[in-house]
Amino acid sequence: MTKFSHVIIRRPGKSLCNGITSAPELGQPIYERAIEEHYDYEHALEQCGVDVTVLPALEEYPDSVFVEDPAVITRCGAIITNPGADSRNGEKDEIEPAVRRFFDGEHVKHIVVPGTLDGGDVMMVGDHFYVGRSASSARSSRVGACPVPRFRWRRSCTSRPA
Numbered sequence: 001m002t003k004f005s006h007v008i009i010r011r012p013g014k015s016l017c018n019g020i021t022s023a024p025e026l027g028q029p030i031y032e033r034a035i036e037e038h039y040d041y042e043h044a045l046e047q048c049g050v051d052v053t054v055l056p057a058l059e060e061y062p063d064s065v066f067v068e069d070p071a072v073i074t075r076c077g078a079i080i081t082n083p084g085a086d087s088r089n090g091e092k093d094e095i096e097p098a099v100r101r102f103f104d105g106e107h108v109k110h111i112v113v114p115g116t117l118d119g120g121d122v123m124m125v126g127d128h129f130y131v132g133r134s135a136s137s138a139r140s141s142r143v144g145a146c147p148v149p150r151f152r153w154r155r156s157c158t159s160r161p162a
Helices: 014-018 031-047 091-099
Strands: 006-010 051-055 071-073 078-080 108-110 122-125 128-131
Touching (some): 006 031, 006 091, 014 031, 031 051, 051 091, 071 091, 091 108
Parallel strands (some): 006 051, 078 108
Antiparallel strands (some): 071 078
16 A cells, blocks of 8 residues: 655635636535645545645636646656646646645656646556546547556656655
8 A cells, every 4th residue: 555655735725715616506615614624634644644745825726726626646746737627727736836845756757738638537546547527637539548558667666745
């Protein structure tokens, strides 16, 4: 079982209330409650013994608290995604400097146009990745739930990023 030693999180911004939702019936998030829950989340991660990198809120990107979408991180390297929602596309540029603290350029890859991917649509099981089809991932491709072959830089992986 893979154990994580580093985690990247981003504080929610006040603009969180303007984010994308697929469940409008739940109402808008309450910013003050989101901040409380996020601090609890951060402290729970710290209690698990992981090194937590906390990024500041990005008001221009309401959904940027969901850092799993602009970057898929593995023990081998990272994939900077190309979110399908235009309102989220700039998040990839904001997350990359934090990702590069853990991986060199050879171990950071990018999804490029016309490809789209939200990392939240990716599930890693062992050395296989399953990509779910959603409105923001692989809209125009034939991708469904399928294994993705190992990255060619797999042999230089370590259990802890440098």
